[in-house]
Structures are given as C-alpha cells and as structure tokens.
Amino acid sequence: MALIVQKYGGTSVGDLEKIRAVARRVIRTQDQGNQMVVVLSAMAGRTDGLIQMAHEIAREPDARELDVLMSTGEQVSVALFSMAVGDMGRRARSLLGFQVGIHTNDLYGKAKIQDIETDRIRRELEKGRIVAVAGFQGLDRKGDITTLGRGGSDTTAVALAAALDADVCEIFTDVEGVYTTDPDICPKARKMDRISYEEMLEMASLGAKILEIRSVEFAMKFNVPIHVRSTFTEEKGTMVVPETNDMERVVVSGVAYSKNEARVTVKKVPDRPGIAARIFEPVFESGIVVDMIVQNTSEKGLTDLTFTVPKPDFLKTMKLVSEVAEQISAESVLGDEDIAKVSIIGVGMRTHAGVARRMFQALASENINIMMISTSEIKVSCVIEEKYTELAVRVLHETFGLDKDPRDET
Numbered sequence: 001m002a003l004i005v006q007k008y009g010g011t012s013v014g015d016l017e018k019i020r021a022v023a024r025r026v027i028r029t030q031d032q033g034n035q036m037v038v039v040l041s042a043m044a045g046r047t048d049g050l051i052q053m054a055h056e057i058a059r060e061p062d063a064r065e066l067d068v069l070m071s072t073g074e075q076v077s078v079a080l081f082s083m084a085v086g087d088m089g090r091r092a093r094s095l096l097g098f099q100v101g102i103h104t105n106d107l108y109g110k111a112k113i114q115d116i117e118t119d120r121i122r123r124e125l126e127k128g129r130i131v132a133v134a135g136f137q138g139l140d141r142k143g144d145i146t147t148l149g150r151g152g153s154d155t156t157a158v159a160l161a162a163a164l165d166a167d168v169c170e171i172f173t174d175v176e177g178v179y180t181t182d183p184d185i186c187p188k189a190r191k192m193d194r195i196s197y198e199e200m201l202e203m204a205s206l207g208a209k210i211l212e213i214r215s216v217e218f219a220m221k222f223n224v225p226i227h228v229r230s231t232f233t234e235e236k237g238t239m240v241v242p243e244t245n246d247m248e249r250v251v252v253s254g255v256a257y258s259k260n261e262a263r264v265t266v267k268k269v270p271d272r273p274g275i276a277a278r279i280f281e282p283v284f285e286s287g288i289v290v291d292m293i294v295q296n297t298s299e300k301g302l303t304d305l306t307f308t309v310p311k312p313d314f315l316k317t318m319k320l321v322s323e324v325a326e327q328i329s330a331e332s333v334l335g336d337e338d339i340a341k342v343s344i345i346g347v348g349m350r351t352h353a354g355v356a357r358r359m360f361q362a363l364a365s366e367n368i369n370i371m372m373i374s375t376s377e378i379k380v381s382c383v384i385e386e387k388y389t390e391l392a393v394r395v396l397h398e399t400f401g402l403d404k405d406p407r408d409e410t
C-alpha cells in the first residue's frame with residue numbers, strides 16, 4: 001500500500017462543486033489501494049479577502065491576529081472537503097495545523113516549519129480514513145497559530161510527505177505541469193516530463209509561480225519526489241526529482257523571466273574599502289533582498305555601483321541609498337523600474353560551453369540591449385528593458401531548441 005500526499009490549490013477548491021470533484025478524485029485514488037493525506041489551500045480569493053478585511057479594520061493589523069485570521073481560509077476548505085467525502089459514504093477527518101502538531105518558529109506570516117508529529121495522522125490512516133490537513137499553518141512554541149507565507153500550502157504538503165515518508169507528493173493545480181516557459185507569452189512552450197530540484201528552484205525564484213520556493217527546497221533536502229499536475233485532467237504532469245546524468249544532455253531546460261525587479265545605480269562612488277558595506281547596510285538592515293550587483297572598475301578613484309531589488313522595495317531603497325550616497329559624497333543615485341530579468345536555466349550548462357554566448361547573440365539579433373548579466377552554475381540572467389520581455393523569452397526559447405520536443409530527435 002502506498003502513502004500519497006496530495007495538495008490541492010485554491011482554484012482546485014474554488015467552489016463547492018470543485019470541492020466535490022476533489023473528494024471524488026481522492027476517493028478514487030484511495031480505492032486504488034492507497035493511504036491518502038490531502039492538504040488543502042483556502043478557496044480561491046479567500047486569503048486575499050481576509051487580508052483586505054484586516055487592512056480595512058486596522059491600519060497596521062497585528063501580525064499574530066493576522067495569522068489567526070488568515071489560517072481560517074484553510075479551515076473552511078478541509079471541513080467542507082471532509083463533509084463532501086462523508087456525503088459520498090466514505091470517511092475523512094479534517095485536521096488543523098495544531099491538531100497535527102506542525103511546529104514552527106514564531107515569525108508570524110512567514111513561519112518556518114521545525115518539526116511535524118505524525119502519530120495523529122497515522123492513527124487516522126490506520127482507521128481507513130482520508131486525512132485532510134489545513135495547509136499554510138502551524139503552531140509556535142507558545143501554542144499560537146502561525147502561517148507559513150503566501151503559497152505556503154505547498155510547503156505543508158512537501159513537509160508532510162517528508163515526515164510521513166510518503167511515496168509521492170502530488171501537487172494539484174490549475175496548470176498541467178511545469179512548462180519550458182510561460183505559455184501565456186510563448187505559445188510554443190511545452191510541458192516538461194521531468195525537471196530537477198535545482199532547476200525548479202531557479203525557475204521558482206525567477207517568478208514561475210507553480211511551486212512555492214520553500215517547498216522545493218524542502219523536497220530537495222528530504223528527497224521527496226513531487227508530481228505537479230492538473231486537477232482538471234487525468235494527464236500526467238511534471239515530476240520534480242533528483243538530478244540524473246541524462247538530464248545534462250539538454251543544455252537549457254527552461255526560460256524564465258521576472259518583471260518584479262527594479263534597478264538602482266549609485267554614480268561615481270569613491271572607490272575605497274568599506275564603501276559597499278556602507279551602501280548596502282541600510283538596505284540589508286530593512287530586510288530588502290538585493291539580487292544582482294555589478295561594480296565597475298574604477299576610474300580616477302570613482303566607480304559606479306548598480307544592483308537590483310524587488311519592485312515593491314524600490315522607493316524605499318532609493319531613499320535609503322540616497323541618504324548614504326550623500327554621506328559618502330557619491331555623485332548621484334539613479335533608478336529604473338522599467339526593467340525585466342530574463343534567464344535561461346539548465347543543469348546541462350555544467351557540461352556545455354558557450355551557452356552564455358548563444359544567449360547574448362540571440363538577444364543581439366533582436367536588437368535587445370543587455371544592461372546587466374549574472375551567471376550561476378546552471379543559470380544565466382540578463383537584465384533588459386521591460387518592453388522587450390516577451391520578445392526575449394520567445395527568441396531564447398527558440399534559440400535553445402525548446403520549441404521542439406527533444407524526444408522527436410531520437
């Protein structure tokens with residue numbers, strides 16, 4: 001008998017009819033001889049609605065109370081789901097985070113799972129019940145409710161799969177799997193059969209919204225195979241799995257983009273030890289995540305320093321950096337919000353040379369100017385003007401042969 005953890009996202013449980021359909025699907029999988037643990041998200045739009053109410057009633061809602069509020073969305077889903085299963089003549093038990101024993105630290109709104117108890121779930125499974133666990137929530141040491149951060153039900157599912165040593169963690173969503181790039185902007189995007197954890201991690205951190213980043217980190221750490229698939233079809237989706245040697249045959253597996261970054265340039269900074277520390281200190285101090293950083297070689301003791309931050313943090317960063325710039329007598333601070341980052345990703349880059357060069361040539365062939373470049377072992381990213389994002393994605397998708405199914409070549 002296999003133990004399967006399934007997670008259904010907000011659109012999959014968007015209304016009562018959909019919840020019934022999920023119940024039927026879970027029952028069917030149980031009937032194939034499996035033990036079922038089902039993690040549910042809040043019904044589509046619920047969490048947003050709750051957050052909105054919080055901000056209507058208080059200018060700065062208390063973080064602890066916000067978690068109490070937000071966690072109710074998932075509570076509704078697991079209760080309705082369990083009732084639906086019961087109505088179909090089968091037995092299900094809903095469990096909230098604290099009832100399972102999902103222990104987290106006390107960072108409200110972005111709590112980290114520290115430990116999961118499995119006794120209660122196992123007892124329910126042994127009784128032949130389907131166990132429905134509320135995603136996205138846990139309990140801190142004081143016994144207070146915490147939430148794991150937006151999209152956190154994915155992490156609940158993967159963490160449960162790890163703790164229970166499940167055979168697979170299936171993440172059901174409204175798309176059919178992981179695509180080579182965003183099908184909305186590139187009609188030739190293809191669904192991948194498999195992707196490695198590392199590639200998925202890069203795709204996720206670059207804005208592919210399919211899996212929450214922390215859930216992928218968790219899966220990689222504990223070797224949990226994830227199957228990302230659609231709630232609305234029976235088709236197989238994409239397996240997110242440990243890297244295998246044959247994955248390196250494909251040089252580039254996917255093209256990702258993000259329009260969520262802004263660029264900040266500090267002009268003519270006196271080039272001396274400690275300057276970078278001075279400039280970034282207040283930025284880091286405010287918890288702003290700096291992504292790419294480029295510093296030019298200096299000329300007459302002055303250098304330019306350019307970096308990117310998430311767009312929502314742009315104005316704050318400009319303010320913080322302008323203050324430091326004045327103190328250290330830099331010439332000026334320039335900002336640009338109309339940028340995008342396009343990236344190519346693939347474990348095959350480790351063994352193939354000239355990948356970056358092909359990327360630069362492809363962008364040049366469309367007259368797209370590259371403003372910044374960064375590379376890692378399995379990724380090359382370029383910052384370009386935002387208005388060229390779609391064009392860049394399409395040309396890269398074609399250049400690296402992603403328009404064609406690799407299986408056609410063999």
Ligand code: ASP
Nearest residue numbers: 041047136150151152153
């Ligand atoms: N309901 C939460 C959210 O909307 C968690 C989740 O759906 O994964 O972010």
Ligand code: MG
Nearest residue numbers: 009151154210
């Ligand atoms: Mg999600």
